[in-house]
Amino acid sequence: MNVPKTRTSRRTPCEQCPLRSLPTFREFEPSELAFVSDFKQGELLVEPGGMVLAEGSHSAHLFTVLAGWGFRYKMLGDGRRQILNYIMPGDLVGLQGSLMGEMQHSVEALSALTLCVFDRDRLGQVYRNHPELAFDVTWIASQEERILDEHLLSIGRRTALERAAYLLSFLCQRASYSNLFRDERVSIPITQQHIADTLGLSIVHTNKTLKKLAERNLIRWADRGCDILDEDGLRRLSGWEGLEPMRRPFI
Structure with missing residues (x-):
């Protein structure tokens, strides 16, 4: 099912992000918070069953889950599906497509899903100017590998x-x-x-x-x-x- 996605003008300021108050997540330094706030382009709302990213697609964006549930999966030619992992608030979506050129799996909304939208072409600025954030991206990728193990x-x-x-x-x-x-x-x-x-x-x-x-x-x-x-x-x-x-x- 490919339910339409909605780009919304609503934008949760990064300074007021509800995830920042949770003890699970580390706090940003002021310079990091300013960069991420500028890096963020907007928010995307996806209804349950809606496709966020499709295997083989090229996306101009990266996403962070702000609210809701989703999952990553791959399909065989005969329609059989293997769900690889589930995405929840704080998870980074689309990094693989940014580094590999195209997505090697699909991402679908399990519940109503709200995503923060980032321009993937600016990802290089993270590595050039914000080494702590660059380490965070690497940590997130490594944690995903650990979960898949x-x-x-x-x-x-x-x-x-x-x-x-x-x-x-x-x-x-x-x-x-x-x-x-x-x-x-x-x-x-x-x-x-x-x-x-x-x-x-x-x-x-x-x-x-x-x-x-x-x-x-x-x-x-x-x-x-x-x-x-x-x-x-x-x-x-x-x-x-x-x-x-x-x-x-x-x-």
């Missing part, structure tokens, strides 16, 4: 039950750090098809696996997604140690 381990070596427990625990922790739950119920806006496409399982196998998690009172499936009832229990079942608490950068 864990995902690959999960798909290759964990059982179906452990894979599902790991994925839901991972998404829950990341969303908590990004304040996506906003003190409301801990619910992930995901379908069973998304989970199947992430774990490399059939939809039937996925359904049976999620029922087992529900029977253990770890999750509850709802109309709007998956409610997490016991995140610690999911993590123990998966054998995953969890995310390391740290102050991470964002652009």
